[in-house]
Amino acid sequence: MIRLLHTADWHLGKRLKQQSLLEEQQLFLDWLISCCLEKEIDYLLMAGDLFDVANPPQDAEQMYYSFLARLGKETNTKIIITGGNHDSIGAVNGIRPLAAAWNVVLVGEPFPEDPSQECFPLTNRNGEVEAVVAATPFLREKDFRLPEGFEGDIEQRIAEAHRIHYHRLADHCIQHFPSLCHVAMGHLFADKSISSDSERQVGTMHGLPLDIFPDSFAYVALGHIHKPQSPQENRMIYAGSPNMLSFSETEYAKRVVVVEVSASEISQIESVPIPVFRKLYDWTGTFEEIQAKIDQFEPPQGLTPWIKINVREEKIQGNECANLLEMIQKAQQDWNGKAYVLDHSLQFTGSSNAGTPTAGSVSIDSISPSTIFAETLRQENYEHWETLNQLFQGLVDELQQSEGGEA
Template structure:
């Protein structure tokens, strides 16, 4: 059978308020073409179907349209597990209806594998599918131990035991696969995927997933990559770049042929449907930026712009830049007095306001996600209350914690 591995669609996600729906629709079109051209028998979607537990209606509609088109009336099987951004019950709510079209939707961790029969080859795939295994979803509390190593060990071992149970259904005459939405130790993160964790407690050692599967399909990290140098344990990555930390990354899906007892040789198929995310640094000021715009540089890209200025940037400057390129997402002026520190990595902690410190801390702790306005406001209200009752010593401690978070 021929299998395609994809993950981290994040339908409903925007970029600083800019809709990505058209790009996501284009990705679905591209994926439908790929599965037809490659004669795919089984699609593995390793979590994060949506970007939030309560996605907009358009995102849900796009997902169900994608499932319908990919399954092609039940001619092709699909296995979907929930990710950390998904509400598990929302993912699995339509499972009884979807099953009629050979679409398997799994929301919560279970000790039953996914069984897929492929009529074209007469083969059966046994999938040890583990949706995002948060402690609550595993219905198991973290150990009361405070040592981070012990916490990580307990969680990783718990995941390993569950995977071993699922792997117990593997047989010599079946195609044996594993799939999970999880952060495996050693994976390279970008700024748009990692959830808030207690230290490193929600990381899993690669050995926990080695349960005899011929291929391990992973979701959660948005950069396509092998895990621990293992060619057959992979993150497919997201189909679109969802943060500027992914600027320049090639996006792809993984395709491979699988037979019982045979070695799998995965290959990457590059995607082209998403708009690139690029960073511009204009040391020549606005004149240099206008020159780039006139020559049509990165015309279909989303752009993060740093522009060196010797005079104040006005609202008129910003409006003119945005009129010339609607893809300019961030426009940051850099002035002579801050240029040196900016080139060295940004302003010092002492120069940053509390709101910016919190944004950086939140971004680091979540792998680059941006806090929404309500979260920022709640933080500001909390520190305002703290200021009324706490001493300046408490403020110093808070700043030290923020600084420590940025260095993780």
């Protein structure tokens, strides 16, 4: 029997509105070590987006190295990490010579010409090979091996390149490990997946067809999409990101997936919830509704919760910007450091506004000149912004009266 833990999209070093997520990322890694111990994990499969950026900050790198060292010392878990679209090949592959000594396999880039370099036999506790994993990282254009004269648009090219790549790996596994359980890893946007707003698009609008994975793969450990989901039940699974990476991820729980292989077959798939280390709140409503939420709010335990406030009013009165800032300031005073408003937006939904408002953003033609002016002053942190704002408002009023029009 072999027990795998499938995770992805750590995005170490990620910042949300300039705030570092390192604290909750560290708590996740600590939790992950205890999870590997408790669940007796043989292999940890991390399906891409290890870091958030190509040149990760030093503190994020150190956190990652310490994790590898601790996992190696405190558990019997081996680890296989593939690169995602956020990862540079160098950031993943850089410590390969050292990593091998720690039972860490790093695959920063694929081997389109040589499947043997991308396939790794997995041994059980008795030292017998019981499964094999095709550890495929994110495929870039340079990795595509399309047949000469292949015609098709960009979506078809990407799909065909993936199909060819995975079929080659499947053939290799069938030839060299015929009676074992075959597992694939992938960092891609699969058809029927629901994204959040923290992934970066990878060339396909509609998602890759699921048949890029040959039937011989009994389990496909996917990364890229941050919301946990299964494009194909019990077989193609996105573990999801372990920490909330954006305010669009507040509605669902985070998890890792524990996959058990017995007698060369997948015998069990278990979704293990990850504790919420920092709560994120995304509040949308009128001034009155938001104020009610603020009044009722009791900051939870754990790291300081972060809140996004989206005020939506139908009509513009002109003083909304100042009111919003005042409301936020007062709330934060009352919370006394126990909660923090990280982001806010103002939106007007009245009939005079063209188009549909987008959540979390301010459509420029739906805001009065005075609101834009006030917001600009605020962002510039201008000292006398209130006085300036009043003067500007006076000018706008004068202009409107002389034009005989309305705002």
